[in-house]
Amino acid sequence: MTNIGDEIKEMRLARRLTQSELADRSGLSLSSIRSYELGYRKPKKESVDAIMFALKQQPVVKVPSVASAQVHSQEIATVDIALDNVKYLWKARVLSKQQVNVMRDLVRSLVESD
Incomplete structure (x- = not known):
C-alpha cells in the first residue's frame, strides 16, 4: 500500500x-x-493542498483499479491527464494512445485559451 509520501x-x-x-x-x-516523501511525517491538509497546487494537480483521490472497479455513477475520480502510466477508459473501453493524445490536445487548447 502506498502512502501519501510515495x-x-x-x-x-x-x-x-x-x-x-x-x-x-x-x-x-x-x-x-523530504520528511513527507520518506514517510517520517504525515502532511497536514494545508500542506497537501500547497503541494498539489505546486504540482498543478487536484487533491489526491484514490481511483479504483480497472480489474476490481465497481464504479457507481455518483462517484467522481480525478486523474492527471499529463501522466503516461495510467490506462484511460471511456465507458469501460481502453483508449488508444492516439485517442489519449487527441484528448490531451483538446484539453490543452481549452486551458490555454483562458
Whole structure:
C-alpha cells in the first residue's frame, strides 16, 4: 500500500522536479518535503493542498483499479491527464494512445485559451 509520501514523490518525479524545486513552488521547507516523501511525517491538509497546487494537480483521490472497479455513477475520480502510466477508459473501453493524445490536445487548447 502506498502512502501519501510515495504519491507526492511519484507526482514530483513525473514532472521532473527536485525536492528543492517542489519546496520552492509549494512554499514549504525542503526538510518538510523530504520528511513527507520518506514517510517520517504525515502532511497536514494545508500542506497537501500547497503541494498539489505546486504540482498543478487536484487533491489526491484514490481511483479504483480497472480489474476490481465497481464504479457507481455518483462517484467522481480525478486523474492527471499529463501522466503516461495510467490506462484511460471511456465507458469501460481502453483508449488508444492516439485517442489519449487527441484528448490531451483538446484539453490543452481549452486551458490555454483562458
